[in-house]
Amino acid sequence: EAEVAQSPRYKITEKSQAVAFWCDPISGHATLYWYRQILGQGPELLVQFQDESVVDDSQLPKDRFSAERLKGVDSTLKIQPAELGDSAMYLCASSLPLASTDTQYFGPGTRLTVL
Amino acid sequence: SQQGEEDPQALSIQEGENATMNCSYKTSINNLQWYRQNSGRGLVHLILIRSNEREKHSGRLRVTLDTSKKSSSLLITASRAADTASYFCATVRSNDYKLSFGAGTTVTVRA
Numbered sequence: 001e002a003e004v005a006q007s008p009r010y011k012i013t014e015k016s017q018a019v020a021f022w023c024d025p026i027s028g029h030a031t032l033y034w035y036r037q038i039l040g041q042g043p044e045l046l047v048q049f050q051d052e053s054v055v056d057d058s059q060l061p062k063d064r065f066s067a068e069r070l071k072g073v074d075s076t077l078k079i080q081p082a083e084l085g086d087s088a089m090y091l092c093a094s095s096l097p098l099a100s101t102d103t104q105y106f107g108p109g110t111r112l113t114v115l
Numbered sequence: 116s117q118q119g120e121e122d123p124q125a126l127s128i129q130e131g132e133n134a135t136m137n138c139s140y141k142t143s144i145n146n147l148q149w150y151r152q153n154s155g156r157g158l159v160h161l162i163l164i165r166s167n168e169r170e171k172h173s174g175r176l177r178v179t180l181d182t183s184k185k186s187s188s189l190l191i192t193a194s195r196a197a198d199t200a201s202y203f204c205a206t207v208r209s210n211d212y213k214l215s216f217g218a219g220t221t222v223t224v225r226a
Contacts, residue, residue: 004157042119042203042216043158056213091157103148104214106157 002026004107006092012113018080021110024073025094033104034067034077035091043091049075082114119147119204119217127223134191136220138204139184145207147180149189152201152219161189161202166209194224 005024013019025032030051035043046065048056051072060067064083069075079086089111093104122137138147146165150158164171164180164187171178177190191198201219208215 006157040218042205042218044216045213089155093158102146103160103163105160106150108157109155111155 004092004094004105006090006107006110008110009108010111010113012115013082014115015084016081018078019082019112020079021077021090021092021112023075023077023092023107025075025092026105029094029096029105030072031095032069032075033093033095034075035093037089037091037109039088046077079112082112084114087112087114119206119215121202121204121217121220123220124218125221125223127225128194129225130194130196132194134194134198134222134224136189136202136222138187138189138217140187140204140206140217141185142206143209144182145209145212147178147187148205148207148214149176149178149187150203150205150216152203154200158203191222194222196224196226198222199224 007022032049034046036046037043046060047067049069052069065079067077089109091109092107095104119138119140128134144166146163148163149161151161152158162173162176162178164178175192180187201221203216203219205214205216
C-alpha cells in the first residue's frame, strides 16, 4: 500500500539554527498538507498545497517558516531560525485532488527538538 | 484553533471490554472523521461519517453522529492490546472545508 514518506524521522537542533523537513506524498495526490502537533494536542494545519500552489497558509508563522512544492510533487518545510517553542511533531499528509473533504493520509512525522 | 473536543481525555480498560469516547464540535460540518495515532507515529484514518449519516460501522468500530447536538461517539468493541493509542476526532467545516482536530483521547488497553 502506498504511503506518505517523511524525513528525517527525528531532528535535534539548537535554537537559531535552520532546519528542513521533506515530504513525498502518495503518487497522484495533488493536495498536500503540513501540520504541527504539540505534545498532548491534536495536529494543527500550517500550510496546504494544491499541486504547486499554496491554497492556505494562514496559520504558518511566515517570519520564520517557509514551505515549497516546486514541481507539485514532494515538498519541503523550513524553519529559520528555530525557536524553543518549535519543538513538536511535524506531520505531512496528502489527499486526492477532488476529495479535499475526505480522507487524508499521514506520513510518520518528523519529531523536532529545539535545545 | 481546534474545533473538536474529545471526552474523556484518557481511558483505561481491560482487554475484551468496550471503549467509548465522545467528540463535541462547535460549527456546522460537512463530515467528521476519526483517526488513531500510536505513540510517536503518524495518524491513521479509521472512519468517516458524513453530516447526513447517523451511524456507521467498520469492523469493531461503530461511530454515531448527532448533528443537532454537534456530537459524535466512537465505540471500539472487544478491545485488544493493539488498540492502545490516541484517538482523534476531526471535523471538516461546512464553511471552509478545513479539517480541524480535537486534542484526542488516550486509550490504554490492559492485558
